[in-house]
Amino acid sequence: MSGTSNLPFDLFEVDYTRYSNRQLAAVPLAVLAIALLVIAATFALTGAPVDPGVEFTGGTELRLAVDAPNDAAARDQIGQAFSTTPESIRSVAAADNTYIVTFESQDGGGAPTTTQLENQAEQAGFEIRSIDAVGPSFGADTQILALGGVGLAFLGMSILVFAMFRTFVPSIAVVISAFSDIVIPVALMNLLGIELSLGTVAALLMLIGYSVDSDILLNNHVLRRSGDFYTSVASAMRTGVTMTLTSLAAMVVMTITATLFGIQLLASIGIVLVFGLTADLMNTYMLNLSLLRWWKFEGVAR
The missing domain is CATH 1.20.1640.10 (Multidrug efflux transporter AcrB transmembrane domain)
Known part of the structure; x- marks a missing residue:
């Protein structure tokens, strides 16, 4: 051919x-x-x-600016700032010290509300750049x-x-x-x-x-x-x-x-x-x- x-x-x-x-x-x-x-x-x-991701299971996604000397320290600060362990923490390569933190809804309730997560982030000194939330139903x-x-x-x-x-x-x-x-x-x-x-x-x-x-x-x-x-x-x-x-x-x-x-x-x-x-x-x-x-x-x- x-x-x-x-x-x-x-x-x-x-x-x-x-x-x-x-x-x-x-x-x-x-x-x-x-x-x-x-x-x-x-x-x-x-x-x-x-x-399935948060859009299908329900949950909250926060984009945070974290003032930390390195990536490990930033992730440690994020993990300690919230009453619930985040489902995932992703760094944004093109934006210094910016992280996307995801919390999934829990079966039977018990997961923190968007307002609670926002308050906890502010108390930890993080700058909140965006918040997206989806209900489980x-x-x-x-x-x-x-x-x-x-x-x-x-x-x-x-x-x-x-x-x-x-x-x-x-x-x-x-x-x-x-x-x-x-x-x-x-x-x-x-x-x-x-x-x-x-x-x-x-x-x-x-x-x-x-x-x-x-x-x-x-x-x-x-x-x-x-x-x-x-x-x-x-x-x-x-x-x-x-x-x-x-x-x-x-x-x-x-x-x-x-x-x-x-x-x-x-x-x-x-x-x-x-x-x-x-x-x-x-x-x-x-x-x-x-x-x-x-x-x-x-x-x-x-």
Whole structure:
């Protein structure tokens, strides 16, 4: 297979004839299986497939300026200032002596109120730069709506794909790839301690769109254009890989910038999208392609 590219290295000179369909599908399926095991283990240990954040469990988040000689001293001061141990303490890299302190709601009550936390912070001499609070009942309702939205989006995407291609194997290839593009980042969120929030839910919804875009592009070139199978694949890759790498580079820049400036929401979104777009390259041009090739040369479309 051959093709041309404006990139500094040629991504499209992949000789797929050297690899069997099983070899191409083995890696993405193995990664998907590991991801599902991680999610299952997390669910068994915590009762949830991914750790929900304050937006879904309820709680309070304070952004504080702490006058301390070093990071360890600042964290010690924060830990001693409040009657309840904080759920997390995160430093803001781009803002000296600024920390984001999170308190989760406790089952059955007993957690300090926002006013109490504010008073305790002021008594400790901290400068309060912002306070965000979410009630536990509102957080639970928000979680149901957010996860339901992801499920409905995925279901709608699946129906649309089957309506477009009206052929089982090419359609299921897109659906499986999109499913894997979501599952892999969720598993990595568990491993890296990234909580499920409205931001990461938005990132998962974006991944559905990114995945479908690249997979449908590949399927359209193979199924609806005349010419050799590998020539069609090369044509799809010229557009698809360049598009995905451009998006991936933008997400990397956003993640680094957001991390430096302590914008945790954007940093979490960026990390999830980086993982998801990387998985999309693997799933589209290994898993989806292997299923298409099997269908075209060995399956029902012979």
